[in-house]
Amino acid sequence: MKLLILGGTSFVGRHMTQAAIDRGHEVTLFHRGQTNPGIFPAAQKVVGDRMDGLEPLAFGKWDAVIDTSGYLPRAVSLSAQFLKERADRYIYISTLSVYADKSFAGITEEHEVEQLEDPESEDIPAYYGALKAASEQRAAEAFGGRLLVIRPGVVAGPYDSTDRLTYWPRRVAEGGAILVPEQQAPFQCIDGRDLAAWTMAMAEQKETGIYNAVGTPGVYTFRGMVEACRSAVNRNAELVPVDEHWLLEQGVRPFTDIPLWIAASDRERSGFMQVSARKAELKGLRCRPLEQTFEDLWAWDRGRLDNPHRTGMSRGREAELLQAWQTVSKGGDSFGDSRH
Numbered sequence: 001m002k003l004l005i006l007g008g009t010s011f012v013g014r015h016m017t018q019a020a021i022d023r024g025h026e027v028t029l030f031h032r033g034q035t036n037p038g039i040f041p042a043a044q045k046v047v048g049d050r051m052d053g054l055e056p057l058a059f060g061k062w063d064a065v066i067d068t069s070g071y072l073p074r075a076v077s078l079s080a081q082f083l084k085e086r087a088d089r090y091i092y093i094s095t096l097s098v099y100a101d102k103s104f105a106g107i108t109e110e111h112e113v114e115q116l117e118d119p120e121s122e123d124i125p126a127y128y129g130a131l132k133a134a135s136e137q138r139a140a141e142a143f144g145g146r147l148l149v150i151r152p153g154v155v156a157g158p159y160d161s162t163d164r165l166t167y168w169p170r171r172v173a174e175g176g177a178i179l180v181p182e183q184q185a186p187f188q189c190i191d192g193r194d195l196a197a198w199t200m201a202m203a204e205q206k207e208t209g210i211y212n213a214v215g216t217p218g219v220y221t222f223r224g225m226v227e228a229c230r231s232a233v234n235r236n237a238e239l240v241p242v243d244e245h246w247l248l249e250q251g252v253r254p255f256t257d258i259p260l261w262i263a264a265s266d267r268e269r270s271g272f273m274q275v276s277a278r279k280a281e282l283k284g285l286r287c288r289p290l291e292q293t294f295e296d297l298w299a300w301d302r303g304r305l306d307n308p309h310r311t312g313m314s315r316g317r318e319a320e321l322l323q324a325w326q327t328v329s330k331g332g333d334s335f336g337d338s339r340h
Contacts, residue, residue, distance in 0.1 A: 001064060003020050003063065003065075005027060005028070009039060011161065012155055012196070016068055032047065057083070061087070071132070073137070089146045090143040093152070096214065097128055099114070107212070108212070114129045114130035150202075153188055153272070157192040158192075165259070165293075167312040169298035169301060177238050177240045188220070189215060191292075214275050233298050
C-alpha cells in the first residue's frame with residue numbers, strides 16, 4: 001500500500017511508521033521536521049505545517065492516510081478536505097477521552113461522545129476529549145464511509161515521553177519501599193507497537209468504522225500493573241499498600257502524583273480503565289503481556305535517565321508519606337513485603 005502518515009516521528013506515530021515499513025508499505029511522512037527528523041530514511045518526507053495547509057502534498061495519491069497528529073477540529077478538517085480526493089481512506093487516531101460519561105464499566109463505541117460548549121475553542125488541555133470528538137466528525141464530513149476511527153486509551157511502550165507508565169519502571173528499578181494505593185482499581189492500556197500493528201492490519205483489510213483500541217478489561221488491576229513492572233524490572237523492590245482514602249486526605253493527586261492511578265472513589269472516571277475492547281478483538285487486536293512492555297520501556301528509558309520525569313511525586317514526598325502511614329497503620333515497625 002501507499003500510505004501517508006500525518007506526523008509519524010513521535011511515539012504513536014513513530015510506531016505506526018515503523019510498522020508500515022516493516023510490513024513493506026510505501027510510506028510518505030508529512031510533518032514539521034522538528035521531532036526526530038533523521039529517522040526512517042526509507043520513507044519519503046514532506047516538511048510542512050498542517051495548520052498552514054497541505055499544498056506540499058498536492059503531488060500524490062495514497063491508499064490510506066493515517067492521522068496521528070490531529071488534535072484540533074480545524075486542523076483535521078483542513079487535512080481531510082484536502083486529501084479526500086487524493087486518498088481512498090482516512091484513519092484517524094482518536095482517544096477514549098471522547099466519551100461523555102466515563103462513570104461505568106463496559107463503554108462501547110456506540111456510547112455518547114463529548115460536545116464542545118464553545119465550537120471555537122481550541123484549548124486542548126481543557127477540552128481534549130471534546131476536541132477529538134469534534135475532529136472525528138470533521139474527518140467523517142470529508143470521507144464519509146471511507147473513515148476508520150481508532151480510540152486508544154493509555155498508550156505505553158518505548159518512546160513514550162509523557163512519563164506516565166514510564167514512571168513505574170524507573171521507580172521500581174530504584175528499589176526500596178514503593179508506595180502503591182491499596183485498593184484494587186482496574187488498569188487498562190495498550191502497547192504502542194500492538195496498536196500500530198493492528199492499525200496496519202486494519203488498513204490492509206480496508207476496514208472502516210469506530211473501534212476502541214485497548215487491552216482486554218479486567219486482566220490487570222493497578223496493583224497488578226505495578227507487580228508486572230516489578231517482575232520485569234526489579235523483583236527485589238517492595239510494594240507498600242497504602243489506604244486510598246488516607247492518601248487522598250494527605251493531598252495525593254491521582255494520575256499525577258501516582259501516575260495512572262484512578263481512585264476508586266472517583267466515580268466520574270471509574271470506567272476509563274474498563275472500556276470494552278470486544279469489537280476490536282473480533283478484528284484481531286491482541287495485546288502483549290505488560291511484563292514485555294515494561295522490559296522494553298525500561299531498556300529505552302535507561303538511555304534518558306538524565307531527563308527528570310514530568311509526573312510522579314518526589315522521592316522525598318513518597319518517603320514522608322510512607323513514614324506517616326507506618327505510624328497510623330497497624331503494620332508495626334516494618335513495612336513488610338507485599339509480594340504474593
